[in-house]
Amino acid sequence: MFASRSKRGFNWVQGLQDIAYAINTSSTKVLGGLIPFEAYYGRSRTFSKERRSAREIRKTIRRANRRIHRSLMKSAVSPSKYKVGEKILIRYPFRKSRMPTKRYIVKGKVEAVKQNRNYLVAFKLPNKPELGVVRKWVGVENITSLTVALEKQRKTTNIKANQSNTEKQSHNNKYY
Numbered sequence: 001m002f003a004s005r006s007k008r009g010f011n012w013v014q015g016l017q018d019i020a021y022a023i024n025t026s027s028t029k030v031l032g033g034l035i036p037f038e039a040y041y042g043r044s045r046t047f048s049k050e051r052r053s054a055r056e057i058r059k060t061i062r063r064a065n066r067r068i069h070r071s072l073m074k075s076a077v078s079p080s081k082y083k084v085g086e087k088i089l090i091r092y093p094f095r096k097s098r099m100p101t102k103r104y105i106v107k108g109k110v111e112a113v114k115q116n117r118n119y120l121v122a123f124k125l126p127n128k129p130e131l132g133v134v135r136k137w138v139g140v141e142n143i144t145s146l147t148v149a150l151e152k153q154r155k156t157t158n159i160k161a162n163q164s165n166t167e168k169q170s171h172n173n174k175y176y
Contacts, residue, residue: 079140080154082119086110090121091142102127107146111135119143 012019024037031039038044082088092104108123117140122133145151 079117080143080145080151081117082110082113082140082143084110084113087146088121089144089146090123090138091144092123092125108138 025035027033027035087107087109090106090108092106104126106123106126108121110119111122112120114120114137118137119140120135121138121143122135125131125134145154
């Protein structure tokens with residue numbers, strides 16, 4: 001600290017960090033045996049306990065998130081898959097707009113399938129029958145089976161397939 005002393009006197013700017021460190025790390029009776037940092041911030045300068053507890057909290061949060069994710073994946077129902085040539089019901093018009101429009105349930109037939117669960121569907125427009133058969137790509141969220149029973153059957157088979165996959169994954173996690 002006194003090494004920064006020159007012929008002209010003490011250069012307090014150079015020694016400021018050392019002086020501040022000495023003041024902040026020395027305890028005083030006025031502060032009840034605390035150093036000024038502890039009195040001002042309400043915690044110690046060292047974070048070892050806090051870091052350990054924060055690390056443990058992060059671990060428990062990750063564990064809980066994994067557990068919740070697994071339970072959600074068990075109950076998750078993936079959308080039904082339709083085959084080419086299958087007759088279905090579609091909701092028309094497909095996109096949501098700010099302006100409310102009348103929606104129709106239209107019978108259609110699947111003609112092609114994309115990987116991202118979009119289907120090329122042939123159907124007749126209910127509000128414009130003069131156009132004849134229209135072919136459009138429709139997302140799976142706008143498609144359902146012809147009957148409620150058939151759709152339920154599809155969803156239960158999807159749930160069973162998902163459960164068998166999760167059982168395999170849990171086995172692999174345990175032993176590999």
